[in-house]
Amino acid sequence: MSIEFRTTQRSVANTALAGLQSSLDRFQQLQQKLSSGVAISRPSDDPVGTVSIMQVRTDQSRADQYSRNASDGADLLGTADTALTTMLDDIRRLRVLAAQGINGGQSPDALSASAAEVESIRADLLAQANTRYLGRPIFAGTADVTDAYDANGSYQGDLGVAKRTVGPGTSVDVNVPGPDVFGPAGGDLFALAQQIADDLRSNQANLPGRLDQIDTSLQSVQNQLATVGARYNRVDTMRTLNDNRSAALGNTLADVQGVDIPHTIMDLQLQQTAYQAALGATARVVQPTLMDFLR
Amino acid sequence: MSEFSSLNAALTGLYAQKRALDVAGQNITNANTDGYSRQRVEMSALQGPTVPSIYSTWAGTGAGVSVDSISRLRDSFLEQRAAIEHGQLSAYQTRTGVLHQVEDVFGEPGDQSIQAQLSAFWNGWDDVANHPDDLAARQQLLEKSRTVAGQFNQVGGGLEAQWTSLREQLGATVENVNATAQQVAVLNAAIQRGTQSGSDVNDLADQRDQLVQQLAQLSGATVRGGSDGMVDVDLAGGALVRGTHANALAVSGVTSFDAVPDPTLGGAPAVDVVWAEGGYSASLAAGTAGGQLAAINTDIPGYRYRLDTLAQQLATTVNAAHANGFDQNGNAGGPVFTGTTARSLTMALTSPDQIAANSAPGSLDGAAAQTVGELGSASDGVDAHYRQLVVSLGVDAQTADRQQSIEEAVVQHLDASRESIAGVNLDEEMTNMVAFQHAYEASSRFLSAIDEALDTLVNHTGMVGR
Numbered sequence: 001m002s003i004e005f006r007t008t009q010r011s012v013a014n015t016a017l018a019g020l021q022s023s024l025d026r027f028q029q030l031q032q033k034l035s036s037g038v039a040i041s042r043p044s045d046d047p048v049g050t051v052s053i054m055q056v057r058t059d060q061s062r063a064d065q066y067s068r069n070a071s072d073g074a075d076l077l078g079t080a081d082t083a084l085t086t087m088l089d090d091i092r093r094l095r096v097l098a099a100q101g102i103n104g105g106q107s108p109d110a111l112s113a114s115a116a117e118v119e120s121i122r123a124d125l126l127a128q129a130n131t132r133y134l135g136r137p138i139f140a141g142t143a144d145v146t147d148a149y150d151a152n153g154s155y156q157g158d159l160g161v162a163k164r165t166v167g168p169g170t171s172v173d174v175n176v177p178g179p180d181v182f183g184p185a186g187g188d189l190f191a192l193a194q195q196i197a198d199d200l201r202s203n204q205a206n207l208p209g210r211l212d213q214i215d216t217s218l219q220s221v222q223n224q225l226a227t228v229g230a231r232y233n234r235v236d237t238m239r240t241l242n243d244n245r246s247a248a249l250g251n252t253l254a255d256v257q258g259v260d261i262p263h264t265i266m267d268l269q270l271q272q273t274a275y276q277a278a279l280g281a282t283a284r285v286v287q288p289t290l291m292d293f294l295r
Numbered sequence: 296m297s298e299f300s301s302l303n304a305a306l307t308g309l310y311a312q313k314r315a316l317d318v319a320g321q322n323i324t325n326a327n328t329d330g331y332s333r334q335r336v337e338m339s340a341l342q343g344p345t346v347p348s349i350y351s352t353w354a355g356t357g358a359g360v361s362v363d364s365i366s367r368l369r370d371s372f373l374e375q376r377a378a379i380e381h382g383q384l385s386a387y388q389t390r391t392g393v394l395h396q397v398e399d400v401f402g403e404p405g406d407q408s409i410q411a412q413l414s415a416f417w418n419g420w421d422d423v424a425n426h427p428d429d430l431a432a433r434q435q436l437l438e439k440s441r442t443v444a445g446q447f448n449q450v451g452g453g454l455e456a457q458w459t460s461l462r463e464q465l466g467a468t469v470e471n472v473n474a475t476a477q478q479v480a481v482l483n484a485a486i487q488r489g490t491q492s493g494s495d496v497n498d499l500a501d502q503r504d505q506l507v508q509q510l511a512q513l514s515g516a517t518v519r520g521g522s523d524g525m526v527d528v529d530l531a532g533g534a535l536v537r538g539t540h541a542n543a544l545a546v547s548g549v550t551s552f553d554a555v556p557d558p559t560l561g562g563a564p565a566v567d568v569v570w571a572e573g574g575y576s577a578s579l580a581a582g583t584a585g586g587q588l589a590a591i592n593t594d595i596p597g598y599r600y601r602l603d604t605l606a607q608q609l610a611t612t613v614n615a616a617h618a619n620g621f622d623q624n625g626n627a628g629g630p631v632f633t634g635t636t637a638r639s640l641t642m643a644l645t646s647p648d649q650i651a652a653n654s655a656p657g658s659l660d661g662a663a664a665q666t667v668g669e670l671g672s673a674s675d676g677v678d679a680h681y682r683q684l685v686v687s688l689g690v691d692a693q694t695a696d697r698q699q700s701i702e703e704a705v706v707q708h709l710d711a712s713r714e715s716i717a718g719v720n721l722d723e724e725m726t727n728m729v730a731f732q733h734a735y736e737a738s739s740r741f742l743s744a745i746d747e748a749l750d751t752l753v754n755h756t757g758m759v760g761r
Contacts, residue, residue, distance in 0.1 A: 008718035010327060011711055018707065042398045043689025044696060051686045053404040058678060061414040062671070065421050072425045134426060142653070142660035144428065160660050165421060168672050171665065257404070290725040
């Protein structure tokens with residue numbers, strides 16, 4: 001015996017209603033996607049996609065922070081670079097003045113004028129060594145002081161190294177403590193300059209020895225300048241890397257989270273057609289009964 | 296057979312066709328009534344005496360038609376299955392609703408969610424590490440720490456509010472079950488009396504069956520036929536309705552969210568629906584109440600304990616790293632967060648100079664802050680665990696969605712089958728009406744034919760030659 005499946009007006013109406021409802025529901029979902037611009041608005045829409053979005057957002061935020069750290073480090077190193085370059089010129093001038101003192105034949109007035117210039121160069125060197133970045137002396141290590149060297153040329157800072165985190169588990173040194181550049185306390189560049197000024201005035205015989213000392217200082221500053229330049233390159237590269245990574249992650253985020261607009265609009269169009277077809281079919285099926293034909 | 300018995304036969308025809316027309320009318324008027332089952336007049340031909348006795352003869356024709364009963368077309372096995380599937384669907388619907396609300400509480404993936412606040416928090420430490428003496432960076436970090444703790448509080452509080460509201464809803468559901476079961480028992484009694492006295496109980500039975508389906512949706516109850524047209528309603532083996540008697544349910548267990556144990560530890564459920572008499576568990580697994588119980592005992596506490604663990608981990612790891620640093624006053628870093636649950640997580644620092652950013656007193660190297668800032672990138676850190684929590688929430692909700700849509704399809708087919716048997720087809724009723732109307736007309740024509748024949752016999756016979 002075959003089971004006869006009776007169809008009733010009510011079941012037709014129910015089926016039509018259920019069909020229209022689900023069609024309208026899909027219509028609304030597409031519309032919501034288009035108007036919000038995001039394909040995933042809650043974890044159950046796509047659990048894996050949700051976690052990708054969260055991961056990518058975190059990574060992007062971190063990459064932006066690394067870039068900011070690198071940028072800050074680059075600024076600091078750039079400041080150090082400028083200060084050291086200026087100081088190199090000063091040290092070369094110091095050497096010229098000392099060499100002139102050795103040659104002899106200079107009047108005491110000229111020597112005393114040279115000595116005065118050396119002292120002003122020393123003051124300038126000290127000023128450069130106290131260069132600040134955002135209110136802090138860059139050659140003072142990590143010490144909490146206002147100046148790296150005081151007026152007498154004695155070092156106030158420590159030998160601490162400041163670092164900037166520029167990648168996961170990667171950090172770069174972004175400062176050079178004063179003694180590393182200018183020589184150890186007592187035997188540093190500023191003491192040397194003062195000695196040269198004194199020698200120019202009263203003891204020119206010491207000057208040839210001072211020339212060697214100047215060369216050592218010059219070498220030390222040049223070395224540190226090279227180090228600073230190399231580190232600057234490194235943080236600058238890391239900044240670019242992190243910026244690129246952030247942009248790439250932004251694209252990934254748009255891919256995972258964003259709505260494929262042409263595709264969605266096509267879907268919407270199809271859904272609209274389906275919805276209209278369902279409406280038309282329902283209008284035709286639900287209306288007639290036997291009553292229309294019995295007379 | 297006498298002429299007069301033919302008159303009677305015609306009369307039975309008129310009665311029967313009239314009755315059938317009435318039933319067709321009842322069917323048509325109830326074509327859109329919820330729970331109505333179509334009815335049919337069961338007719339049978341009235342036969343002559345089947346056991347002929349001495350001196351009696353029988354010409355062989357019947358004596359008309361009799362209306363035996365008006366049957367209610369309904370498949371009781373389909374009804375039983377419908378009760379089971381509707382109960383299951385209600386449970387899924389309840390659970391899906393709860394999980395979607397939990398998703399709303401977490402608000403992922405979003406700009407204001409825990410994940411976003413954690414990212415900002417870790418970045419804040421880097422800003423302090425870059426400039427340990429910058430009061431603005433420190434102030435900002437304090438604000439970000441407060442926001443992270445606040446976000447944990449909010450999500451934890453949201454889960455608690457949801458749990459409390461569900462606990463109340465469960466009470467309302469159980470009260471509804473008790474009232475409905477009582478009504479079913481009362482209707483059972485009316486049906487029993489009606490059946491015993493032989494009156495029409497079809498509409499009462501329709502009403503009762505609709506209530507039984509409601510019970511199934513509320514509690515996952517199942518139904519089976521009883522005596523005298525009554526039904527028994529069972530709940531996981533226990534008797535919810537036995538004939539004319541209904542047993543009441545009650546909610547037992549804890550009333551505060553804090554008292555709910557971690558569901559992963561096993562053990563007895565914190566909240567249960569029990570029989571009011573005796574107090575032993577009704578073992579509800581389906582229906583709205585079953586879904587609510589699962590959410591109350593398993594889903595919401597599960598997310599809560601995982602979130603609490605994360606809050607603890609955040610406090611422990613940040614505090615430990617912070618303790619290695621030294622603050623602006625040269626003191627070792629104190630705890631950044633206190634509290635052991637998501638709801639009680641509190642930022643403990645009171646002033647920006649308490650942030651221990653440096654590795655030694657008096658130093659400004661920012662090394663300690665850098666260490667804290669990198670905690671967020673750890674592969675087993677709070678962020679990674681939090682993402683795992685969100686992915687399992689997403690999978691749970693998605694699975695519930697799918698289970699629900701599968702069950703919806705099952706229920707839809709089942710309801711179509713029920714409608715196919717019990718529903719009213721207007722075309723069919725119209726056709727029946729035409730048939731019954733014609734039969735009625737023919738019966739009355741038969742009556743007139745006999746009448747005319749009798750008239751001829753009585754008034755015009757024996758008048759020959761008058």
